[in-house]
Amino acid sequence: MGSRRSLLFFIFFFFFASHSFVTSRILPEISVTTSSILDVAESIRKTKDASSFQLNQQEDQTHSPSSSSSFSLQLHSRASVRGAEHPDYKSLTLARLELSYGDGSYTVGDFATETLTIGSASVENVAVGCGHSNEGLFVGAAGLLGLGGGLLALPSQLNTTSFSYCLVDRDSDSVSTVEFGSDISRDAVVAPLLRNHQLDTFYYLGLTGISVGGEMLQIPMSSYEMDESGSGGIIIDSGTAVTRLQTEIYNSLRDAFVKGTTDLERAAGVAMFDTCYNLSAKTTIEVPTVAFHFPGGKMLALPAKNYMIPVDSVGTFCLAFAPTASSMAIIGNVQQQGTRVAFDLANALIGFSSNKC
Template identity: 60%
Template sequence: MSSSERAIIFFTLCIFYSFTFTHSKTTFLDVSSTIQKTLDFFTLNQSSILNPILHQQTNSSSLSFNLHSRSSLHRPHYNDYKSLTLARLHRDNIRVKSLQTRLNLAIRGITHSDLKPIETDSNLETPVISGTSEGSGEYFTRIGIGQPAKEVYMVIDTGSDVNWIQCSPCADCYQQTDPIFEPSSSSSYSPLTCDTVQCRSLDVSECRTGDCLYEVSYGDGSYTVGDFVTETISFGRMNQVNRIAIGCGHNNEGLFVGAAGLIGLGGGSLSFPSQIKASSLTYCLVDRDSDSASTLEFNSIIPPYAVTAPMLRNPKFQTFYYVNLTGFMVAGEEISIDRSISEIDGDGEGGVIVDSGTAVTRLETAAYNAIRDEFMKGTKGLKRVNGVALFDLCYDLSMMKSVNVPKLGFVFSNGKVLDLPAKNYLIAVDSVGTFCFAFAPTTASLSIIGNVQQQGIRVTFDMGNSLIGFSVNNC
């Protein structure tokens, strides 16, 4: 065969494979492997995260730590996978209601102080853990608090701003994996006075002999109350940031079982990235049923191969990160969504946020129905079964080892498309082969891209350039 003939064959194959993989309307779902993971979930090796791994620095200003699923941190109290799924979905509903309530209060100019009080610049990277065993969708990171540093697991949350940790003495503390933090053991512990900028930035604060007290409630019955202070936050043995405003909670209640507290990653002034003046926030959420690790980073750049989308901010509520989502691709068909869904109006209503704490993506009902119905067209050969909890489109795949399902992706206002892996939208809800379409409708004005759809995708919030980057298979 001549060189010219080989070149023609090579060129033809390139066109064929390019067309096949770029224009395919379906994608592969490994059914048997997914079912096996649900069975293996209850035998995860928890020892893998007891000693978090410090990742190698990529440059002189970078720092990286492990990020894990909560299932590997705290053994679940369920005997079967379906019970765990139902508990997760129940917790997720509470989370979504809480986010919507907080946004509604902000839009109406109501702060938590108007409610009835509760009576009771370096590139930093840290570990994140998936939090699902107690029914929550949070992820966790391990950091050091104080000097000398006491390492603890902390919830990470892009939907809130105030950082806090449970502190001794406890008037009321929930169960956590690590010992309760003892302020007297830290030389860097320093109370904030009431006239400080940090104290005045709180939604709810009070004074006690000149020192600042804080209160944060989450709308789902969870809350934390205590002293507002500054402390040293450590990342590994050699890296730390000083004087970070953090709540020292003596009275805490809620579904934070396992973690010592919360690191707020939102866009408000008291969030951790805002306090360290980070130019960007990056995380990659590992499989919620996995004991593997990924990373949480600050000041890293969006990879050149990432799918980027414009990031929007709500002038009424700075905490949330909004993405300019305009539609979906389903089996090669573009489905546009109404502009009122994707855009934030003058009153702060509407818009789509990317949230680390919400599990299932919520879409306005008409948009959800259109996407679901288009997906159903490509699954007519699959056996339908009754819905499960908030999922109304479910299938019995118990007799299949694998299946091709309609490809699904997010379409952004700049025309770019983020194709999702099939496992990010058709998920197992039990161990006997029931899989459900992992989106849900909402009548609220706020739409949410949840962490099920984000799993295995490195998400970068580039505050300086108002972009969100999505890098598939980059954990």
Template identity: 55%
Template sequence: MEQGSGEYFVRIGVGSPPTSQYMVVDSGSDIVWVQCKPCSQCYPQSDPLFDPTISASFSGVSCSSAACDRLAAETSSTSNSAASASCRDSDRCRYEVSYGDGSYTKGTLALETLTFHDSAVVHDVAIGCGHSNKGMFVGAAGLLGLGGGSMSFVGQLGGQAGGAFSYCLVSRRSGSGSGSGKLEFGRGAMPVGATWIPLVRNPRAPSFYYVGLSGLGVGGVRVPVPEDLFRLTELGDGGVVMDTGTAVTRLPGPAYAALRDAFVAQAGDLPRTGSGVSIFDTCYNLNGFVSVRVPTVSFYFSEGPVLTLPANNFLIPVDDGGTFCLAFAASASRLSIIGNVQQQGIQISFDGANGFAGFGPNVC
């Protein structure tokens, strides 16, 4: 698994013979899809477009198929993505997925063979063959959905994986020659010695992996934030989601402001810049510094565990001139998202069948 511009990629062989493609790893959505020929609208990607006509294992899905029925049954909308199936003009099952940032993919549903590491072969995976696609996927050919729904890759593995997978996102500052991250599926991927917390189920957004967050900490001290800001309501609003497809952690406005103010107060010796950068409003000019001491940032989970982040996971470089910013931002809604910047370097595991998420014990 490798890093892109804000996303993490996995190299997958699509079809027979396998055509290698970079796919975005996204635990916040379900549908697996790849850009396909012929393409009426495609964004630039680093690999040649996948051509289904030269794959011996590519099989279009009919409207009466179980896969099309499953996609239609799961048609739902969350703050992150919305998926739908239709059969307007032919017997072929058509799909459409739109994402919260305005990206989308449209095309036909098919069954195809996916190959991992040149040896692990999974047959008859329902994938979207995207003929009209738009988004900031920066070179990736498509997306590997790892959400909690039955149409995700994990869901389609069924008993082979038992709803379980584990990953370790390599740190962005580890250097290009330091190796790749790791993505593993199945019960055997569940680590011994991890710290486990219960997953919180939201019937209105079954694709998301919700966790119970009770508070935030800076410098080992809890920030005065009401726990209700992180609570999932009976109507399915709010809550806290862990998502590899989102880069920066988003918090409800009052929670973010409290975290930022506590960090600024404890990092008073660091020189702040006169303005923010992009979505970041708290930045520092660290040009010329060999090392700096910064307060820690921690997540306090509802069942007791505390996850304290390394500095690389919350103070990140945004240019080549020594500008570093606090890598959190205010959410436009009550939903909180723990993004991949905060997850990097930490082994993360999901045991969907038993309803737990795990941290550690390994690092990457």
């Protein structure tokens, strides 16, 4: 990907990038409540056609401060938040922007304010980062949109208490969308949205369990919960590709999935994935349905394409979950594709609406 010496526009702090090497579509059909049908042939064909993916991305959609009358560099990041109350408010030192991500991507630049225009509406003095040196998975992007819970995230700056986004498949001709001021759909699967005062940027899910093939994993509910110190819990993140589960939960999920796929030929693991299959001779397969469970008996069943993904062009598919040594688990964007995820911050709720992109 390399390093790019250009101005890249960032709006803080929780990011929308899809950090995954998978660029293929899988077209599943849900057959019964405990299993899903996967169209393998279509997935393999799409993977073979994906070599031009990087070439089709628009590059260098960079922001030009000199062409903007509303662009303003800020003197001190903490001063910018607290204003004249901060002792360094009159400092002549420009606020430095340095952000790094778990996949090794990073950006270095300046803290600034700019007028943000969405449709016919404009908002002045929106805090942004203007990156001069950017390395990693930023190719083709004009910037990154921050939707987290921090003061500098866009929802806080827009003073909105609700928003939603829908991530389409990576090779889709459609466009992923984000809406501000949108309500949770009436047919959505609604779950508690929890916050951690130690890490106010993250959105935590009130998850009560995970099932595979209609059978709940034998994991204590406490394993999904955040403790009194703020450790543990499960966050939802549009900037992480693959869902990472605590080792105990992941091992239980993997073992249950393997038990339900004994008729499929196993393949060697690939990168972070240790549960892979050789499906080169298959056209369709039936796999156990993976579902997330929430309070009140509510359940979000994932389509097969959101957890069985192709990793090459010759028919190797892997279970798209991975273990983490961290006490905190992450629901990533592969598992969110094709689902509108709506945040009701005022009522501390999150809603999932399938096929609402």
